[in-house]
Amino acid sequence: MRAYAPRVKTGKTFMGSQVAKIVESKNSKFPEGTYIVGEYGWKTHTISNGKGTVSGLPSAWIIPDIGNLPHSLALGVLGMPGNTAYFGLLELCQPKAGETVIVTGAAGAVGSHVGQIAKIKGCRTVGVAGSDEKGKWLVDELGFDHFINYKKDDLRSKIKEFAPYDCYFDNVGGEISSMIMAYMSLYGRISVCGAISGYNDTTVPKATIVQYPLLFNQLRMEGFVVQRWVDRWFEGVEQNKKWINEGKLKYKETVTHGFENMYAAFADMLRGGNTGKAIVKV
Numbered sequence: 001m002r003a004y005a006p007r008v009k010t011g012k013t014f015m016g017s018q019v020a021k022i023v024e025s026k027n028s029k030f031p032e033g034t035y036i037v038g039e040y041g042w043k044t045h046t047i048s049n050g051k052g053t054v055s056g057l058p059s060a061w062i063i064p065d066i067g068n069l070p071h072s073l074a075l076g077v078l079g080m081p082g083n084t085a086y087f088g089l090l091e092l093c094q095p096k097a098g099e100t101v102i103v104t105g106a107a108g109a110v111g112s113h114v115g116q117i118a119k120i121k122g123c124r125t126v127g128v129a130g131s132d133e134k135g136k137w138l139v140d141e142l143g144f145d146h147f148i149n150y151k152k153d154d155l156r157s158k159i160k161e162f163a164p165y166d167c168y169f170d171n172v173g174g175e176i177s178s179m180i181m182a183y184m185s186l187y188g189r190i191s192v193c194g195a196i197s198g199y200n201d202t203t204v205p206k207a208t209i210v211q212y213p214l215l216f217n218q219l220r221m222e223g224f225v226v227q228r229w230v231d232r233w234f235e236g237v238e239q240n241k242k243w244i245n246e247g248k249l250k251y252k253e254t255v256t257h258g259f260e261n262m263y264a265a266f267a268d269m270l271r272g273g274n275t276g277k278a279i280v281k282v
């Protein structure tokens with residue numbers, strides 16, 4: 001992925017987070033047998049001094065008591081993507097009951113979670129994703145009110161049909177986002193989470209002007225990286241766990257088996273092959 005390439009030099013381990021079991025320890029804070037989340041990259045085994053990583057997240061962190069839920073959720077709905085949805089939506093968009101929230105990348109780990117939090121908060125929710133199968137899951141199982149298939153539908157007319165939007169949670173950037181911004185309400189809020197539509201671009205794309213809607217509708221647009229809320233990390237995890245246990249928050253994992261299939265799983269995720277969180281089980 002070209003956008004990330006400057007952070008990953010040739011010959012270095014590729015970035016990634018993992019759930020791991022501690023098999024041997026000389027650190028009493030991380031006893032043998034405990035399950036942790038660590039940002040160790042694409043590895044089968046890691047030797048760690050237990051200190052934080054460059055990202056500033058509380059890495060490695062011991063997975064809190066999650067009852068019978070699978071440990072892999074600490075990579076998704078009970079981990080970094082879950083907190084991205086929780087803080088990125090609630091802090092930046094501040095959705096209120098009765099408002100309309102639109103989210104792109106809606107069937108992914110972050111997007112599917114964002115739409116459900118919006119529903120929990122009493123909002124009308126519109127999801128944008130790349131297949132009708134994903135749309136069916138969003139509407140029939142997760143309770144989204146509307147779905148737009150950006151690969152098939154007449155995008156602008158669909159965006160217009162469900163408008164205006166009080167909140168836009170942007171996972172993809174690019175032209176879809178420019179279009180959505182043209183259909184926001186007065187004082188709408190945009191949380192810029194990601195720009196996956198451009199991560200593999202080889203040239204700097206030309207952009208549609210977003211200043212007009214920002215100006216005339218007096219929108220607020222703010223980017224974030226989830227590390228911003230590192231001090232409140234376990235607030236997010238605990239709240240998401242509570243919603244799962246109350247049956248208000250559902251999740252899906254797309255699981256690939258085998259370390260040797262890591263690259264294929266990663267490339268497939270970029271092409272939209274995953275629904276919910278993409279996991280590789282080693």
Ligand SMILES: NC(=O)C1=CN([C@@H]2O[C@H](COP(=O)(O)OP(=O)(O)OC[C@H]3O[C@@H](n4cnc5c(N)ncnc54)[C@H](OP(=O)(O)O)[C@@H]3O)[C@@H](O)[C@H]2O)C=CC1
Nearest residue numbers: 108109110129130171172193194195196197224225226272
């Ligand atoms: N700011 C932050 O702190 C964080 C940001 N992120 C960002 O959030 C976004 C979602 O991450 P995550 O939930 O983990 O990933 P996802 O699980 O959503 O997987 C990526 C999805 O993106 C969609 N996609 C791929 N290419 C395009 C495109 N050209 N246009 C529209 N959609 C596309 C695909 O679904 P489809 O079938 O719908 O095309 C694919 O399944 C990413 O941009 C990621 O970088 C993630 C974590 C933290």
Ligand SMILES: CCCCC/C=C\CC(=O)/C=C/C=C/C=C\[C@@H](O)CCCC(=O)O
Nearest residue numbers: 003004017037039055057079080193194226
């Ligand atoms: C450097 C250019 C990147 C281009 C995309 C930028 C932002 C979007 C994005 O994907 C942000 C991701 C943020 C990730 C945050 C944390 C991870 O690095 C560590 C996760 C550790 C964990 O507990 O899971």
